[in-house]
Amino acid sequence: KAGVTQTPRYLIKTRGQQVTLSCSPISGHRSVSWYQQTPGQGLQFLFEYFSETQRNKGNFPGRFSGRQFSNSRSEMNVSTLELGDSALYLCASSLVASGNNEQFFGPGTRLTVL
Amino acid sequence: GENVEQHPSTLSVQEGDSAVIKCTYSDSASNYFPWYKQELGKRPQLIIDIRSNVGEKKDQRIAVTLNKTAKHFSLHITETQPEDSAVYFCAAISPGAGSYQLTFGKGTKLSVIP
Numbered sequence: 001k002a003g004v005t006q007t008p009r010y011l012i013k014t015r016g017q018q019v020t021l022s023c024s025p026i027s028g029h030r031s032v033s034w035y036q037q038t039p040g041q042g043l044q045f046l047f048e049y050f051s052e053t054q055r056n057k058g059n060f061p062g063r064f065s066g067r068q069f070s071n072s073r074s075e076m077n078v079s080t081l082e083l084g085d086s087a088l089y090l091c092a093s094s095l096v097a098s099g100n101n102e103q104f105f106g107p108g109t110r111l112t113v114l
Numbered sequence: 115g116e117n118v119e120q121h122p123s124t125l126s127v128q129e130g131d132s133a134v135i136k137c138t139y140s141d142s143a144s145n146y147f148p149w150y151k152q153e154l155g156k157r158p159q160l161i162i163d164i165r166s167n168v169g170e171k172k173d174q175r176i177a178v179t180l181n182k183t184a185k186h187f188s189l190h191i192t193e194t195q196p197e198d199s200a201v202y203f204c205a206a207i208s209p210g211a212g213s214y215q216l217t218f219g220k221g222t223k224l225s226v227i228p
Contacts, residue, residue: 004157033216042220043158043203048213056213059115090157102148105157 002027004093004106012112018079021109025072025093031055032074033103034066037088046089049074050096078111086113116141116208120219127194128227135222137204138186141215146207147187149178152221153200161202162189194226 005024013019025032034046045058049068066076072093078085088110092103117140127133137147148163164171164178164187171178175194180187191198204219 035218043205043218045216045218056215092158102160102163105150105159107157 004091004104006089006091006106006109008109009107010110010112012114013081014114015081015083017081018077019081019111021076021078021089021091021111023074023076023091023093023106025074025091026104029093029095029104030072031094031096031101032068032072033092033094034074034076035090035092036060037090037108038086043090046076081113083113086111116144116206116215116217118204118206118217118219120204120222122222123220124223124225126225126227129194129196131194133191133194133198133224133226135189135202135204135224136186137188137206137219138184139206139217140185141206141208142182142185144185144206144208147178147180148205148207149189150203150205150218151200152203158203191224194224196226196228199224199226 007022031050033048036044047057048055052068063079068074088108090105090108092105094101094103120137145166149161150158151161152158162173162176162178164180175192177190201221201223203221208215
């Protein structure tokens, strides 16, 4: 099976802009979770989608949003970008709700905000 | 919410020696504890996990132990090899009403010196 894919792999934006990142899970996986990875804060949970519904959300401002489509592909949107949003954004898929199931990570999208 | 502390943040060992990474968690309801390995420039990958009804789990050179009373769990790598060099993340998952909370430790950078 093909692994989790994310597009784009690299992105450069300026403050105030918005960005949309895409994640395609492993075929058959219905759960997609998003994480922000920075050197200072490590891996932080953003949110999880399962069957097109957001099931859980981490402690991020409302500028961070997401959605999931009927084919389980997910998008994450960040509006009004700030310098501190520069990070590696990882998505992970799992067969069912990922609470206690193995999550398979994508390669990430490296976002740089100038 | 859940808080996961991971120590040490960096660890250097000689090839062939053992490495131990420790994590503590705060939520006694947490019931699933995965460990992920992230090599430089690559995505995190699950290497071992343990559930709250088990005290120890082994898989070849790696093992994880869980002490529910003390709320800590540890990763043990024996006979370390240069390819074990990576950042290791622990995580704790606590259940909620129809959802869960996933919290990662901040990571341990392991360097195995040949």
